[in-house]
Amino acid sequence: MESKSNSFLLQHAARRAAQDRFFFSNSLVEFRNVRGMAEDQLAEFLGCRPIVLLKLALCRRPDPESPNFRSDMERIASVFKIRPERLVQLIREVDTMKALTKISQAKQRVPEGLLAAARDVDEDDSGHGDIVNPSENEKEPE
């Protein structure tokens, strides 16, 4: 039987692993954030006990682009007795959210870049450039 202190150590390692997309932990955390789920709710979603989440967290995250994706997912599901369709759903949902976030960030970067360029011109020209920061005009005299 697994000792409780080992659970604590695994929990610590799982938290560190959450920072790295190589590990399943990263997707579990992302999924919980997206869905606003507590740990036990995630366990319920996957049809497993919360302790299994720790073990799952430290697995290598199968790559959806890899030809082994299906067999990798099936292996994980069978070892931890997790519903495979839920595991796939989790990965897909996290990846979709990531892709959407990237698109949204890319869209935001364009006007930010323009604003930065405007500020640069303003600073370089010591306030005499063609592009003037509108807030400058609103300053109260000191």
Added chain:
Amino acid sequence: MRDTEREEYVRQLHSRLLQQDPVAPSEFAETFLNELVRRLRAKASSGYDETLLLDAASDALLDYVKHPSKFDPSKSAILTYLTMAAYGDLLNMIAKEQRRQRREVPLQVVEETLSDGNNTIELENRVLGGITGTERDELLRRVAETFPDERDRKLLNLMMDGERKTVEYSNILGIQTLALDEQRKIVKRHKDRITKRLQRLGGKINGK
């Protein structure tokens, strides 16, 4: 497990990691993390921040399961290799922490505010009420810097509120499903860690 069985098991696990078995990293951590932490504690002796020690052990193990080809089984035993790697990580973390501390301005705000010699940080009116807005912002910024993890800040808030119930801390740590005794131990460990960080920041919490 006998030594020969264990060696064989390590060889198999190593080979499964090389073959990118998705379950092998988890199995490896479950089998060896405890032993790695024990060895690292022995090597590092006492006086090391427990969290840094666990971070170092975890990082070394995670790095190995991610890049198993870095390890050559013909040269050393896996736990020897991991203990050395973790010890190196630990020393780097400590050096980084020391560099960070050297860069910091002494916490004069707190020292000056407390004239009773307790050198106590309490983010209560006693401290925050007697300082200027700028000083208060600086103090809160320093606290946020010392506790970058949101979970730690939540634990700190509970400690500041004088909360004594283990369950409140367990909820934040996500360990409420463990036995109460185990929860108490884990909560105590975290409180001690936070208290140590506070002490390094320049004071003590609630006179502890």
